[in-house]
Amino acid sequence: MATTRTETTPVSCPTAAGGGTVASTVPVGAVHAEGSPLDWGASLVEGKVVLDETVAPNAPWSAVVRTGHVLTIVDVGGNQSADCLLYNADDPEERYSVPDTLAWQGNAYVRTGTVLRSSEGRPLMTVVANEVDRQDTIGGACGKESNTLRYGHHVMFQHGCRENFLAEALRRGLGVRDIVSNLNWFMNVPVEADGALGIVDGMSAPGRRVAVRAETDALVMVSNCPQMNNPCNDFNPTPLRMIVVEPAPVADDSRSAHAARTAKEGA
Amino acid sequence: MTTTESSTAVPQHGRYATGQAPARARDLHLTDSVRSARDDARAQGGQVGAWMPYLPASDSPYCPPGVDAAALVWAETVAPGGYTHKVLARGTRLRFDDPGGDACAHLLLFNALEPVERLNVADTQKVPWQAYPGQDHPLLSGDGRVLAVVSGDSSGRHDAFCGTTTDAWNERKYGDARPEGPSPSGRGLFLKAAAKHGLTRRDLPPSLSFFQGVRVEPDGTLTWQGSAGAGTHVELVAEMPLLVLVANVAHPLDPRPGYVVGPLRVHAWRGAPTGPGERRFTATPELHRAYLNTVDYCEARGL
Numbered sequence: 001m002a003t004t005r006t007e008t009t010p011v012s013c014p015t016a017a018g019g020g021t022v023a024s025t026v027p028v029g030a031v032h033a034e035g036s037p038l039d040w041g042a043s044l045v046e047g048k049v050v051l052d053e054t055v056a057p058n059a060p061w062s063a064v065v066r067t068g069h070v071l072t073i074v075d076v077g078g079n080q081s082a083d084c085l086l087y088n089a090d091d092p093e094e095r096y097s098v099p100d101t102l103a104w105q106g107n108a109y110v111r112t113g114t115v116l117r118s119s120e121g122r123p124l125m126t127v128v129a130n131e132v133d134r135q136d137t138i139g140g141a142c143g144k145e146s147n148t149l150r151y152g153h154h155v156m157f158q159h160g161c162r163e164n165f166l167a168e169a170l171r172r173g174l175g176v177r178d179i180v181s182n183l184n185w186f187m188n189v190p191v192e193a194d195g196a197l198g199i200v201d202g203m204s205a206p207g208r209r210v211a212v213r214a215e216t217d218a219l220v221m222v223s224n225c226p227q228m229n230n231p232c233n234d235f236n237p238t239p240l241r242m243i244v245v246e247p248a249p250v251a252d253d254s255r256s257a258h259a260a261r262t263a264k265e266g267a
Numbered sequence: 268m269t270t271t272e273s274s275t276a277v278p279q280h281g282r283y284a285t286g287q288a289p290a291r292a293r294d295l296h297l298t299d300s301v302r303s304a305r306d307d308a309r310a311q312g313g314q315v316g317a318w319m320p321y322l323p324a325s326d327s328p329y330c331p332p333g334v335d336a337a338a339l340v341w342a343e344t345v346a347p348g349g350y351t352h353k354v355l356a357r358g359t360r361l362r363f364d365d366p367g368g369d370a371c372a373h374l375l376l377f378n379a380l381e382p383v384e385r386l387n388v389a390d391t392q393k394v395p396w397q398a399y400p401g402q403d404h405p406l407l408s409g410d411g412r413v414l415a416v417v418s419g420d421s422s423g424r425h426d427a428f429c430g431t432t433t434d435a436w437n438e439r440k441y442g443d444a445r446p447e448g449p450s451p452s453g454r455g456l457f458l459k460a461a462a463k464h465g466l467t468r469r470d471l472p473p474s475l476s477f478f479q480g481v482r483v484e485p486d487g488t489l490t491w492q493g494s495a496g497a498g499t500h501v502e503l504v505a506e507m508p509l510l511v512l513v514a515n516v517a518h519p520l521d522p523r524p525g526y527v528v529g530p531l532r533v534h535a536w537r538g539a540p541t542g543p544g545e546r547r548f549t550a551t552p553e554l555h556r557a558y559l560n561t562v563d564y565c566e567a568r569g570l
Contacts, residue, residue, distance in 0.1 A: 098389070099430025099473045102489065103519040108428060109487035119454070119468065121435030134487065138398075138428075140389020145411030149394050149557045162409065177469040179409070181389040191483040195399035197392055 029058040029159045029226040032077055032238045039207025040241055041074035044129040047245035055082075057237035058226040060164035062172060064089045065214040069244050070128060072211045073222075075186045077238020079202030081225040082185040083141045083161040086116060086124045089217040092174055094118045098137050098181040108191060109134035110183065116212065119180075123215040131208040132186060139189040139199055140181050141165060142227045151229045164223035172219065184225075185210050187232045199230045318346035318530050331362050331500070331534050341535035345515045347528040348449075350456035352463060352512045354379045357570050358540040359505040361415070362533070363513075365422065365478045368497035369529030371518045372477040373431040373453045375461075376406055376414040377510040380568070382466060384408045388427050388473045394553050398483065400425045400475065403547055405557055406503070412561040413554075414509060416541060419502030422495045424480030429489065429519045430473045431457065436519060441526050450526040456514035464510055477501045479518040491520045506540050506561050508570065540565075 010023035043049065050069060055061040057080075065071050073082055086096040100117040102108055110116075111134055116125045127135070143162030147155045165179050186204040191197045224240050225233050298304040320343040321327040327342030340359065345351050347369075355361065363372045378384035387409035392398050394407055402420050405413045431453025437444035444452045446459075457471055478499065480492030505511075515531040517523075541547050541558065549555045 093467070093469050097430065097473065099428060099519075100433060100436075103429040104436070106489050106520070107487040108483045108489055119433070119471070121433035138389065139393055140387065143409065143411070145560070146387075146390050146394060146407075146409065147411075148560060149390075149407070149411050149553045153556065153559075176383045180472050181387065189393075191398050191487075193485075195397050197398040198396045199393070 027157065030228050030237060031057045032236045036077055036236060036238060037206045038076050038238065039074075040076055041072075041207045041209055043070070043072045043243045043245045044131075044209050044211035045070040045072065045245055045247050047247040049243060049245050051242065051244035053242050055222060055224045055240040055242060057224055057239060058159055060168035060221070060223050061240075061242060062168050062219060062221040063242065063244065065125075065218050065220055065244055066246075067214050067217055069246050070211050070213045071125075071220060072209050072243045072245070073185050074241035074243070075204045075208045076206065076241055077234075077236065078206040078208065079186060079204045079231070079234040080238045080240060081187040081227070081232040082240050083165070083223040083225050084183040084185055085165060085180070085221045086118075086183075087174070087178070087219040087221070088118060088124065089219045092172070092178065092219060094120050094122070095178060095180060096124060096182065097121075101137060108138060110137050111135065115215075116183070124218050125212040125214050125220075127210065128213045129209070129211040131210065132202075132204045134188075134203075135210060136184040136187045136189040137182070138191070138197065139184050139187055139232075141184075141223065142225065142232070147227075147229065155229060158228065159226040161223035161225050161227070164226075165221060168221050168223070172221075184232070187225075199232050201231045202234060318344040318349060320351075324534075327534065329364070329532055329534070331364070334360075334534070334536050338536040338538075339534060340537060341533060343533045345513065345531040345533060347530060348451050348456075348516060348526075350460050350512070350514045351533060352460040352510070353535070354464075355505045355509045355511060355535055356537070357505055357508050357565060358538050359509070359535050360418070360538040361503040361505060361511065361535045362419070362500055363477055364498075364500045364532035364534070365494070365529065366497060366532060367529035368494045368499075369527055370515060370531040371479045371521075371528055372501070372531050373457070373474050373514040373516060374477065375457060375471065375474045375512040377466075377470075377512075378408065378414065379508040379510040382464070382470060382510060384410045384412070385470070385472055386414060386474070388430075388475055391475070392427055394557070395551065396553075398427065399480075400427055403550055403554070405554055406475070407557060411557065412564060413506040413557045415503040415505050415507075416547065417501065418504045418547075419500065422478055422499035422501060424492055424495045424499075425475065425477050425501075426479065426481040426518065427475040428481055428483070429476070431476065431514060432516055432519050451516060453514040453516040456516065457512055460512040460514070474514075476518060479521065481518075481520055489520060491522050493521075504538065504541055506558075507565065
């Protein structure tokens with residue numbers, strides 16, 4: 001684990017630009033082990049691709065998904081939590097709301113058909129296809145401060161999703177007031193009969209996907225979770241692939257999603 | 268002692284259709300000059316309503332058992348569909364009572380000194396490994412600190428999943444969410460309470476609620492549990508200086524076709540925050556570190 005390093009000898013790290021390296025003493029987060037199986041997948045919905053990007057392990061990402069467009073998130077390495085917040089792109093003070101999403105559907109888990117609602121109770125996006133049993137929106141995001149409660153003060157300087165959300169929000173003119181409880185694609189948080197709740201081993205696998213359709217122009221913010229103290233990324237942070245398509249006018253979303261899933265299972 | 272219950276001059280909430288006070292009210296007031304209007308206004312003082320703040324708080328007719336009335340800093344009965352808010356010092360004890368069994372106390376907490384630090388429901392469920400708030404459950408901020416802790420609970424029926432109601436929800440469920448109407452939304456009330464402290468909708472995170480329970484079935488279904496009955500209470504300790512927002516509205520999942528919510532009693536009194544010598548301070552590793560973070564913040568600020 002990179003974060004356990006205590007020496008001040010510079011280590012060679014890849015840079016963001018140009019594929020170079022930099023010698024650094026900064027304890028950066030872990031990335032997946034060499035040889036980890038990666039399945040880059042494809043869009044769950046047919047249509048014209050308007051965006052196709054990779055989110056590196058540990059990194060934030062955001063994009064505006066236009067009304068009617070469908071975002072497929074590919075869990076490339078399997079059991080990689082994609083912490084996710086949604087905003088009305090035209091009025092970002094209206095944003096994703098966990099309790100509104102749950103209360104409207106009367107269920108604590110997110111599955112195909114779940115309408116992801118805003119703080120005003122309005123639909124922001126709808127889950128149109130999903131390849132894991134249930135998706136989480138209870139577990140919230142990790143953060144350097146809350147990590148101290150969960151794991152001890154020695155983890156204070158580890159990177160976390162709250163840091164990613166803040167960095168990405170600030171690029172978009174938003175800030176700490178706009179960060180609220182979130183979705184965790186591909187993370188598993190069961191609630192047991194006595195109320196016991198926690199992050200346990202995931203139910204996803206390399207190449208599993210979820211697809212969400214924008215019901216309004218939606219700003220989607222994602223943190224590719226760097227957490228190395230629980231199984232939310234299988235202790236092996238892997239990339240995510242984000243594909244936005246404009247569905248073909250004649251295609252019915254549910255039918256094409258079903259076709260895609262059938263094709264995958266048949267393969 | 269007269270009450271507004273029997274007074275036609277002060278229509279009870281929701282009794283009359285909008286703008287239609289009975290004609291008799293006009294005849295009860297002589298207001299044809301400033302002097303007579305002033306006398307008329309002043310003659311209205313001193314009445315007691317079913318829901319009202321009690322000032323000074325030590326005059327509360329409902330001082331909680333075992334509490335020195337002289338230590339009270341907040342005493343109020345919140346109307347059905349009403350809201351209240353207060354800034355409380357660190358260490359203050361805050362108690363909610365549900366006298367009739369139909370109250371639903373939707374709660375938001377902020378660090379009064381830096382309101383960007385506020386209740387984080389996800390952390391409040393995740394960090395203690397427990398979905399259902401009860402005795403000793405910390406109400407955590409997103410900054411790794413304890414805003415308040417549940418120090419007493421005779422209800423056991425609470426909810427941290429469903430938040431509160433929106434205008435959209437109440438318009439769909441009841442056909443009405445007007446702020447002046449019979450079925451105001453909890454978010455609508457929170458927005459007004461927040462505005463009175465300079466906060467806006469950006470500052471409102473998911474809330475939790477006391478006195479109307481919800482449980483999660485194995486398949487995720489949110490099952491209505493409702494009230495534990497009349498006469499229960501919840502007590503909190505403010506572990507930091509708090510801005511407290513309370514909305515007393517029907518729970519989103521309340522299955523009754525009508526908008527049923529009862530009065531909510533609120534009392535607060537001076538006290539000390541949870542200290543290192545107390546059992547609760549080290550009850551779990553997570554709670555212990557949360558308290559260490561909280562004390563660290565407060566010590567540095569001279570609180």
